[in-house]
Amino acid sequence: MAVSFLLAASWLFGWVYFFCWSFSFYPQAILNWRRKSTTGSTIDFPAINVMGFIAYFTSNAAFLFSSQIRREYALRNHGLTPTVQINDLAFAGHAIVLTTITLTQYLFPAQWGFANRGKGEHGARMSSWIKGVIVGSLLGVGVAALIVSSSHNEDPVKGWAWIDVIYAVSYVKVVITLVKYMPQVITNYRNQSTRGWSILQILLDLGGGILSVSQLLIDSYLQGDWSGVTGNPVKLALGNFSTFFDVIFIVQHYFLYRGNRRKPFGDMEDDPLLTDSSREERID
Known part of the structure; x- marks a missing residue:
């Protein structure tokens, strides 16, 4: 009975987190479109997010469908199968x-009917250190692939194997999740406002992060081996890191800069789903 309940909970948490995280990508794009502007948000976030989710999709697909990667995983984890679920892959593909759609709003504002942002405006151009993270991530995966291809190791337990390349790809997503929020945190601090940054996407992201980690823990418990957690570090880190930064954004929006939501921009659109009454209260 308990096992059946946990299986059902894992399935439910997996798909609810999928919908929470999937829907979290819409509010910012809708907010930008309604405001006809990307002012107040940074290009760094969508730009590095695209690369991060390509890495996440690639690693999930390998763990789900590559017989070699699944065999090497089993050899390293007591014969178990990866805890990656099909909803993880579906989420990554949708993301x-x-x-990518959101990124085009920053790269091609004229095509969206947006006003061009000044080059000197904070967040209008990609940060040099974010570019460095992208280049460093690509180099890291390339080095891992070079090591594996030249090692000719036949025992994935004792040496480098192709699963390590897939882990390197997945770690790209971990690194990106760790750094991708920082430019927006800094922008909010400099503006002393969360203007132009959708809080709705953060609330959905928080719910998705909690449920994602919960599903991972349940799946590992059902396997009777916590290597299911250590064997899927990207999902664990993705949920925990995003939750940490979501709390920071919530504190900024609802507490630190609560009275500055209309500053420094003149529009009245904080989020695409604000009611008319809440907008009137904000004017007051």
Whole structure:
């Protein structure tokens, strides 16, 4: 009975987190479109997000469908199968599409009917250190692939194997999740406002992060081996890191800069789903 309940909970948490995280990509794009502007948010976030989710999709696909990677995983983890679920892959694929669409709003504002942002405005151009993270991530995966291809190791337990390349790809997503929020945190601090940054996407992201980690813990418990957690570090880190930064954004929006939501921009659109009454209260 308990096992059946946990299996059902894992399935439910997996798909609810999928919908929470999937829907979290819409509010910012809708907010930008309604305001006809990307002012107040940074290009760094969608730009590095695209790369992160390509890495996440690639690693999930390998763990789900590559017989070699699944065999090497089993050899390293007591014969178990990866805890990656099909909803993880579906989420990553959907995320690639939505983050790419959002990125085009920053790269091609004229095509969206947006006003061009000044080059000197904070967040209008990609930060040099974010570019460095992108280049460093690509180099890291390349080095891992070079090591594996030249090692000719036949025992994935004792040496480098192709699963390590997939882990390197997944670690790209971990690194990106760790750094991608920082430019927006800094922008909010400099503006002393969360203007132009959708809080709705953060609330959905928080719910998705909690449920994602919960599903991972349940799946590992059902396997009777916590290597299911250590064997899927990207999902664990993705949920925990995003939750940490979501709390920071919530504190900024609802507490630190609560009275500055209309500053420094003149529009009245904080989020695409604000009611008319809440907008009137904000004017007052």
